[in-house]
Amino acid sequence: MDETDQAILSALRRDARAGFSDLAAELGLSRTTVRARIDKMLARGDILGFGVVTRADVASDPVRALTMIAIEGRGTDRVIRQLSGLPEIRALHTTNGRWDVIAELGAPGLEALDAVLTRIRRLDGVANSETSLLLATRKAGR
Structure with missing residues (x-):
């Protein structure tokens, strides 16, 4: 994972329900880039799920x-x-x-x-x- 993937993960940890467009605007990336990177992290098993349950x-x-x-x-x-x-x-x-x-x-x-x-x-x-x-x-x- 590079710095961009880490930034996406950090943003998702703050708000796991954020949309691709919101994440893209926050991180200065395109919506397509955010979606593709999240899909790759899911496929690799880097992301196992979304949300927080305490x-x-x-x-x-x-x-x-x-x-x-x-x-x-x-x-x-x-x-x-x-x-x-x-x-x-x-x-x-x-x-x-x-x-x-x-x-x-x-x-x-x-x-x-x-x-x-x-x-x-x-x-x-x-x-x-x-x-x-x-x-x-x-x-x-x-």
Whole structure:
């Protein structure tokens, strides 16, 4: 990674939801350059995801759930990108077996959880899903 990539990463750390045009204006680069560099960093695995989730964020969600998602065909990367844009998603995990992706969700109430589950089920490529509510956390990870 060169200085330009580092500058892009620094800007994304400040605001992971910044658009390509906003990043380009802030860094004095073209939108195309910003997009191409982010795409390359994603492809190389330098960027694994966007956003920040703190322990306080997870603890403050009155309703938490795990949603296991089956994806049709080869649409996993596209579905993960779409899922990553949902603010209720706290973490995404790829897995093997029956389910392709497990999403950790947080919502202020059951109606909000129902709304995000509806959005997830309507994503093109989502074949099936199963959701389990988290009732209590006995041990939290890092």
